[in-house]
Amino acid sequence: MSTSHLFEPLRIGAVEARNRILLAPLTRMRAGPGNVPGPMNATYYRQRASAGLIVAEATQVVPEGQGYPNTPGIHSPQQIEGWRRVTDAVHAAGGLIFLQLWHVGRVSHSSFQPGRVLPVSASAVRIEGRLLTAAGPTEYETPRALEQKELAGIVDGYRRGAENARAAGFDGVEVHGANGYLLEQFLNDQTNHRTDAWGGSIVNRSRLLIETMRAVCDTWSADRVGVRLSPWGIANDCTDSDPVKLHAHVIGRLAPMGLAYLHLIEPRAAGTGRSDALREDAPSASGTFRKIWPGALIAAGGFTADSADAAIAAGTADAVAFGRWFISNPDLPARFRRGAELTPYNRKTFYGGAEAGYTDYPTL
Ligand SMILES: Cc1cc2nc3c(=O)[nH]c(=O)nc-3n(C[C@H](O)[C@H](O)[C@H](O)COP(=O)(O)O)c2cc1C
Numbered sequence: 001m002s003t004s005h006l007f008e009p010l011r012i013g014a015v016e017a018r019n020r021i022l023l024a025p026l027t028r029m030r031a032g033p034g035n036v037p038g039p040m041n042a043t044y045y046r047q048r049a050s051a052g053l054i055v056a057e058a059t060q061v062v063p064e065g066q067g068y069p070n071t072p073g074i075h076s077p078q079q080i081e082g083w084r085r086v087t088d089a090v091h092a093a094g095g096l097i098f099l100q101l102w103h104v105g106r107v108s109h110s111s112f113q114p115g116r117v118l119p120v121s122a123s124a125v126r127i128e129g130r131l132l133t134a135a136g137p138t139e140y141e142t143p144r145a146l147e148q149k150e151l152a153g154i155v156d157g158y159r160r161g162a163e164n165a166r167a168a169g170f171d172g173v174e175v176h177g178a179n180g181y182l183l184e185q186f187l188n189d190q191t192n193h194r195t196d197a198w199g200g201s202i203v204n205r206s207r208l209l210i211e212t213m214r215a216v217c218d219t220w221s222a223d224r225v226g227v228r229l230s231p232w233g234i235a236n237d238c239t240d241s242d243p244v245k246l247h248a249h250v251i252g253r254l255a256p257m258g259l260a261y262l263h264l265i266e267p268r269a270a271g272t273g274r275s276d277a278l279r280e281d282a283p284s285a286s287g288t289f290r291k292i293w294p295g296a297l298i299a300a301g302g303f304t305a306d307s308a309d310a311a312i313a314a315g316t317a318d319a320v321a322f323g324r325w326f327i328s329n330p331d332l333p334a335r336f337r338r339g340a341e342l343t344p345y346n347r348k349t350f351y352g353g354a355e356a357g358y359t360d361y362p363t364l
């Protein structure tokens with residue numbers, strides 16, 4: 001099969017990607033003290049600068065947004081400085097890099113929270129299951145429902161995150177509206193039981209995401225802002241009873257904003273052994289929503305070079321973001337171009353640790 005479409009350049013808002021093989025946002029839990037990116041993180045991203053666009057890992061916009069050990073932030077001057085080392089390294093290697101803006105909401109634990117208070121969410125609905133804290137595996141706590149008067153502050157956290165990302169030299173930002181984190185906790189009816197203007201109807205449940213997108217676009221420029229959604233996602237015990245209706249509304253509201261791109265996670269990563277494996281019976285997300293999205297559309301989830309090329313050829317996606325294969329193949333575009341063999345990835349080193357399984361995968 002051909003992979004020729006993967007090497008066509010693509011306009012993504014304000015930037016021009018040199019190919020359509022993007023690096024998906026990947027949490028690796030390897031930030032330094034103070035959740036500050038260090039030289040090892042700069043090396044990791046520089047190694048992957050041949051991606052058409054790098055979407056850097058989910059990064060908490062406020063301290064309360066953290067839910068795992070050693071994930072980077074973008075709220076302190078030291079973090080901005082640390083990220084500056086990363087963006088400089090990527091740009092020196094000819095790459096482009098956006099930052100994924102993150103607030104985990106209830107996917108946190110009081111041990112991560114300033115003042116050791118409960119994490120927050122749309123409603124006081126607990127995740128079934130256990131999380132990993134510094135003290136080991138622990139049951140999730142029942143989060144505190146955010147009060148209406150606090151929501152402007154949540155939106156402002158994302159706005160400041162975007163401002164800080166700009167100061168750190170990023171080419172743009174991606175708002176993380178997927179995988180069961182705070183914005184999706186508001187979107188989905190399983191997790192949003194509010195009776196005020198931020199819950200109930202689809203219009204109300206979409207309000208926090210839409211207001212966040214407006215604020216982030218206003219503070220920078222819509223053509224530097226993307227958004228990631230997972231319509232059929234089941235990650236972090238967060239689902240909706242009617243994902244097509246919900247996401248048709250959300251995407252319809254986002255469409256006139258002039259965003260750089262829409263990034264959709266495909267529901268076909270089942271059988272991967274990941275806790276956020278997606279529903280096997282669901283239709284293609286990009287196939288379902290392509291017709292209502294006027295701009296660049298990125299698809300992710302379970303792609304190979306051939307299936308990515310086919311999706312672009314069919315017009316369901318304009319580019320494909322690769323996660324696991326890009327972890328173990330820093331020169332993934334060169335390998336796809338040559339039809340070279342791929343190095344297998346080691347799940348044991350996905351999250352946390354140091355260079356092993358991070359910066360030591362070979363190039364061709
Ligand atoms: C180790 C790991 C970390 C991930 N971290 C994030 C993240 O920070 N933000 C996000 O939106 N998705 C995250 N994902 C999901 C990936 O971006 C991607 O959607 C998923 O791996 C499916 O693509 P793939 O089949 O090419 O790996 C992560 C996945 C993996 C395997």
